Amino acid sequence: DQQVKQNSxxxxxxxxxxxxxxxxxxNSMFDYFLWYKKYPAEGPTFLxxxxxxxxKNEDGRFTVFLNKSAKHLSLHIVPSQPGDSAVYFCAxxxxxxxxxxxxxxxxxxxxxxx
Amino acid sequence: DAGVIQSPRHEVTEMGQExxxxxxxxxxxxxxxxxxxxxxxxxxxxxxxxxxxxxDDSGMPEDRFSAKxxxxxxxxxxxQPSEPRDSAVYFCAxxxxxxxxxxxGPGTRLTVL
Numbered sequence: 001d002q003q004v005k006q007n008s009x010x011x012x013x014x015x016x017x018x019x020x021x022x023x024x025x026x027n028s029m030f031d032y033f034l035w036y037k038k039y040p041a042e043g044p045t046f047l048x049x050x051x052x053x054x055x056k057n058e059d060g061r062f063t064v065f066l067n068k069s070a071k072h073l074s075l076h077i078v079p080s081q082p083g084d085s086a087v088y089f090c091a092x093x094x095x096x097x098x099x100x101x102x103x104x105x106x107x108x109x110x111x112x113x114x
Numbered sequence: 115d116a117g118v119i120q121s122p123r124h125e126v127t128e129m130g131q132e133x134x135x136x137x138x139x140x141x142x143x144x145x146x147x148x149x150x151x152x153x154x155x156x157x158x159x160x161x162x163x164x165x166x167x168x169x170d171d172s173g174m175p176e177d178r179f180s181a182k183x184x185x186x187x188x189x190x191x192x193x194q195p196s197e198p199r200d201s202a203v204y205f206c207a208x209x210x211x212x213x214x215x216x217x218x219g220p221g222t223r224l225t226v227l
Contacts, residue, residue, distance in 0.1 A: 032214035043118070043205055043218035044157075089157065093214045099169055100145060100214055104157040 003027045004092050006105035013112050019077040021108050023090030030092040035075050038087045080112045118219035120206050126225045132194040135222045138187055139208030148181055148191050149205040164211055196226045
């Protein structure tokens, strides 16, 4: 039972355009959502998060949107840069019920072409 | 400011051998997590500790896997005996309890021949 799903294994975007990465979840107990970025041979790096009481969080070029009714979140990167090319993981946490363990999606590999 | 430290970065061993992976969490963090990444299963949680106590080990694949956290600054994940299907990248992560964000180490790439 996959509680967090990223249905697009890969995404290719032109430099300067918007990248939109999507994530769906099934467990309504999740109260915190995070995005991680991973380069080859490195550990995942925290990018941005959002609490379930919000519907948007912005940090520079990165914005995360949460639609609780649809159990869907998305990460927008504007403008996209070649250095953004990496695998992006969506993760969810039931912080106050399950101790903060993260459930990860399968990842989306983003390629930003110059 | 040191992040999560893992050793070794790479480990190649033969089937049947004992393997020990090591992790030093970020100083001050009191929750520690062990994950495994494979192509088939993605990033999956194996076990986590709060204040050095194992809280949830439901992700540990079988009895060949064991994890310990003897103090706040050190944890080990042991596989005995190792099998080829254990080949994966193993990550350690730490955080402050009450916060959601976990910080990951660089991982240990394990190859069991």
